[in-house]
């Protein structure tokens with residue numbers, strides 16, 4: 123099985139979010155970048171396929187040279203090779219077009235992408251890859267088994283889950299549950315050494331214009347003061363929620 | 371030219387979110403000087419949509435669409451948009467709508483913006499405000515394509531009533547065979563889902579163990595709320611993953627979010643910050659959650675929650 127895992131290079135979850143250039147650009151100053159958590163869950167599931175069922179795992183990122191350490195980390199976790207499409211992401215659609223091109227030319231059986239990235243939260247890349255390549259797609263996956271050409275996928279829905287049957291080639295949008303938090307792997311020294319020797323191919327982008335343009339960023343207004351309620355005065359809490367906040 | 375809105379239903383009944391996206395579509399239509407057309411799929415009673423600004427309903431009845439299928443539903447929405455020559459298509463942020471939105475965008479060659487929280491701030495260039503960086507920021511995004519797809523965040527725009535009635539037309543899109551087939555659905559029918567809930571009651575590691583969730587569920591019951599939890603709680607297997615909220619879990623945009631025994635880590639707060647009113651109950655007055663909440667109680671959950679349940683029951687009985 124040939125697996126492609128899409129890796130988004132995102133600010134660490136504890137990052138302070140600031141903007142520069144008159145609030146038109148995300149300020150990367152002092153920000154640590156990580157593999158997008160949903161993508162890391164997907165990569166870990168790919169490693170499971172590699173070890174249990176045999177698979178060749180390629181990781182791909184659409185980005186500029188600064189994202190290469192993130193791809194090397196994915197190689198250190200155990201991916202076999204990496205591709206970087208040398209393109210500055212403009213929006214989700216433009217990234218999906220680059221990835222769709224990699225999918226079409228690479229002949230992958232399974233394409234795994236995080237349901238959403240934690241930076242722009244677009245939630246569109248996996249679905250758009252599927253739409254652009256016309257292959258089967260299941261989103262919000264929390265489980266997948268592959269047997270021959272068939273896949274059984276568990277998908278989270280609002281208020282529950284459902285099981286679907288589909289066939290390869292397949293694109294899945296994944297999240298926690300596809301593997302457990304405790305399954306995540308921290309690269310060891312050997313993995314890091316080996317990652318240096320694994321192939322990282324840089325591809326030139328296909329032409330694509332962006333459908334959307336980020337105009338300006340704003341930060342949320344500072345929060346008003348909290349009202350404290352004593353433990354022996356919970357009637358007051360009920361009263362505040364009813365009469366002041368009007369939420370009950 | 372009318373604005374198309376996909377108004378979702380569940381087991382034939384329109385969902386609350388359908389009225390919210392309809393209200394949103396009406397606001398867009400007003401800005402563009404046009405009307406609103408809703409597409410409904412296997413919905414028994416569509417009469418309420420007129421009161422939320424819908425002028426016309428394309429009502430699809432098709433057995434093939436009895437179970438949700440993203441590609442088929444996307445095909446139906448695409449054909450409705452083409453029939454109406456719609457330049458704007460409005461969708462919700464339900465799991466199903468987020469699933470089909472990118473497929474609709476590709477098929478209409480349309481720019482898609484998700485997590486939209488306000489009516490467009492400009493129509494030329496067409497610009498909308500969305501959340502980004504998991505609620506740590508807002509982004510004004512312009513859409514450059516002729517057709518635009520907007521995914522509206524739950525509970526951000528609200529319901530806006532209008533005086534009107536919608537004309538119903540039956541619509542039969544062509545649906546091709548899908549390569550994805552639903553085998554089984556596992557959904558607790560008596561529980562409110564986090565996505566649909568007005569109120570969410572959430573428990574953290576401060577609750578010590580899964581055996582203590584009885585009071586969380588009871589509190590949720592009294593309030594008609596959904597239950598949620600912090601990430602470690604689901605990682606420890608105390609609660610199902612579907613309840614994990616936060617930056618790496620589900621987003622919550624409820625009217626009221628009650629956090630019990632949750633410290634308020636940055637990743638947790640990011641995911642729930644879009645909720646309008648936040649209450650924290652925690653033994654530690656220094657817990658970061660107190661900086662993010664509107665109302666706070668410093669106290670032991672095992673004492674506070676049972677009392678709060680009693681008070682709320684008394685309050686509900688009076689209503």
Ligand SMILES: Cc1cc2nc3c(=O)[nH]c(=O)nc-3n(C[C@H](O)[C@H](O)[C@H](O)COP(=O)(O)OP(=O)(O)OC[C@H]3O[C@@H](n4cnc5c(N)ncnc54)[C@H](O)[C@@H]3O)c2cc1C
Nearest residue numbers: 574575576600601616617618631632633635638653654671
């Ligand atoms: C990459 C990454 C992603 C993450 N994503 C998420 C996410 O999406 N969602 C999320 O929730 N976390 C996330 N986290 C974890 C986050 O950093 C915190 O570890 C987590 O939110 C803490 O959960 P908690 O508040 O339940 O537990 P704790 O931090 O252990 O807090 C427990 C709280 O309970 C209080 N308490 C104890 N006893 C009582 C009592 N009897 N009554 C009342 N209060 C009591 C304590 O004072 C304390 O404040 C993420 C972390 C990382 C690194």
